[in-house]
Amino acid sequence: xxxxxxxxxxxxxxxxxxxxxxxxxxxxxxxxxxxxxxxxxxxxxxxxxxxxxxxxxxxxxxxxxxxxxxxxxxxxxxxxxxxxxxxxxxxxxxxxxxxxxxxxxxxxxxxxxxxxxxxxxxxxxxxxxxxxxxxxxxxxxxxxxxxxxxxxxxxxxxxxxxxxxxxxxxxxxxxxxxxxxxxxxxxxxxxxxxxxxxxxxxxxxxxxxxxxxxxxxxxxxxxxxxxxxxxxxxxxxxxxxxxxxxxxxxxxxxxxxxxxxxxxxxxxxxxxxxxxxxxxxxxxxxxxxxxxxxxxxxxxxxxxxxxxxxxxxxxxxxxxxxxxxxxxxxxxxxxxxxxxxxxxxxxxxxxxxxxxxxxxxxxxxxxxxxxxxxxxxxxxxxxxxxxxxxxxxxxxxxxxxxxxxxxxxxxxxxxxxxxxxxxxxxxxxxxxxxxxxxxxxxxxxxxxxxxxxxxxxxxxxxxxxxxxxxxxxxxxxxx
Numbered sequence: 255x256x257x258x259x260x261x262x263x264x265x266x267x268x269x270x271x272x273x274x275x276x277x278x279x280x281x282x283x284x285x286x287x288x289x290x291x292x293x294x295x296x297x298x299x300x301x302x303x304x305x306x307x308x309x310x311x312x313x314x315x316x317x318x319x320x321x322x323x324x325x326x327x328x329x330x331x332x333x334x335x336x337x338x339x340x341x342x343x344x345x346x347x348x349x350x351x352x353x354x355x356x357x358x359x360x361x362x363x364x365x366x367x368x369x370x371x372x373x374x375x376x377x378x379x380x381x382x383x384x385x386x387x388x389x390x391x392x393x394x395x396x397x398x399x400x401x402x403x404x405x406x407x408x409x410x411x412x413x414x415x416x417x418x419x420x421x422x423x424x425x426x427x428x429x430x431x432x433x434x435x436x437x438x439x440x441x442x443x444x445x446x447x448x449x450x451x452x453x454x455x456x457x458x459x460x461x462x463x464x465x466x467x468x469x470x471x472x473x474x475x476x477x478x479x480x481x482x483x484x485x486x487x488x489x490x491x492x493x494x495x496x497x498x499x500x501x502x503x504x505x506x507x508x509x510x511x512x513x514x515x516x517x518x519x520x521x522x523x524x525x526x527x528x529x530x531x532x533x534x535x536x537x538x539x540x541x542x543x544x545x546x547x548x549x550x551x552x553x554x555x556x557x558x559x560x561x562x563x564x565x566x567x568x569x570x571x572x573x574x575x576x577x578x579x580x581x582x583x584x585x586x587x588x589x590x591x592x593x594x595x596x597x598x599x600x601x602x603x604x605x606x607x608x609x610x611x612x613x614x615x616x617x618x619x620x621x622x623x624x625x626x627x628x629x630x631x632x633x634x635x636x637x638x639x640x641x642x643x644x645x646x647x648x649x650x651x652x653x654x655x656x657x658x659x660x661x662x663x664x665x666x667x668x669x670x671x672x673x674x675x676x677x678x679x680x681x682x683x684x685x686x687x688x689x690x691x692x693x694x695x696x697x698x699x700x701x702x703x704x705x706x707x708x709x710x711x712x713x714x715x716x717x718x719x720x721x722x723x724x725x726x727x728x729x730x731x732x733x
Contacts, residue, residue: 334420403437537597569612592626652693
């Protein structure tokens with residue numbers, strides 16, 4: 255089976271070569287074509303002529319190749335490259351690596367399942383900013399579209415097999431395949447070499463694994479290595495309206511205890527290793543809260559992306575007294591184990607000594623109540639507090655950090671990969687305090703689709719390595 259597939263791949267590529275390397279990809283049902291160079295308006299244009307056929311006139315005119323049209327180019331893929339994980343005699347499969355504009359390599363690996371069915375496993379590998387920048391700088395799509403890779407440069411000699419660079423259209427289909435057998439064009443090979451030189455190690459390593467599976471004829475288990483049940487499970491269910499008993503698989507849960515009874519909460523956390531944290535919003539004011547009208551005069555401005563919510567002046571004593579003397583005691587009376595404190599990021603948005611001091615008063619007050627205090631995000635505040643006032647232990651017992659590995663695309667609503675810089679920043683933030691003894695929780699948002707399988711595994715592996723807890727939600731509503 256392996257031999258049959260690889261020879262099929264090579265046959266298809268050879269047909270493309272015979273069709274004239276550098277021309278549009280030849281579909282399986284298309285006739286074999288040859289390429290001629292004609293001059294039109296001072297520009298070389300490739301024209302395709304159908305191979306001899308007794309039923310058609312030999313001199314039938316065929317349309318010229320379309321001129322380069324930048325408006326047709328993909329907004330998702332910069333360039334594609336064929337990647338061989340082994341030489342031809344080893345029957346290694348060909349994989350197409352697509353360089354995405356979001357700085358990742360997208361690759362489809364084709365496996366055989368135990369039941370004999372074919373399985374396509376799409377994986378993503380991160381490029382560093384430098385790697386992506388090198389590739390983007392080297393790729394000239396217009397030049398690539400027009401050049402003939404088979405045209406040898408005087409000083410260029412290349413040995414080897416087939417080489418292809420692929421341009422994609424708006425729909426993600428092949429706009430043009432450029433290359434062929436032993437392309438001798440220096441410009442083509444320079445572009446290709448830059449991509450090869452900047453492929454991430456993780457991609458190369460996985461391709462080696464894929465090659466071994468292919469060569470050994472092994473079947474593939476798509477669920478192997480997936481995220482498994484944590485021994486200690488954590489979940490965030492702020493808008494969950496069902497019975498807490500349905501969450502009995504979880505050890506730590508975050509709910510909005512303002513809308514729960516003491517009986518519900520104590521029934522859940524009366525068991526061994528069961529903890530309930532209540533959401534408490536100290537840095538902003540939501541218009542659905544029953545206390546909104548009492549404090550709406552203290553708001554500072556709109557909270558971007560969250561309708562009906564505004565930042566609040568935490569330096570005002572009325573607000574501090576409400577949080578510490580009314581809201582927090584009310585929540586504690588319901589039997590919770592601690593607070594999940596949101597929107598200390600008000601200090602990031604309204605940086606001033608007054609806001610920093612106001613948050614410090616509130617957080618130290620919550621911490622003095624003898625329960626866990628988990629700050630959601632709040633890196634800017636926490637770092638400033640430790641730099642100016644004292645230890646993190648004064649104000650928190652742990653950190654919940656949202657979107658370390660994932661990201662909410664507010665323009666499209668997609669839940670996707672975090673930017674590299676953000677991921678590294680937040681990893682440094684949580685590891686710094688985690689290494690000092692703070693409890694660390696990760697809350698990630700990812701669409702529940704196969705392409706994020708490897709990212710889910712990365713989150714799991716990272717948290718297991720650092721002894722952190724995590725929860726992956728496919729909705730920002732946390733219902």
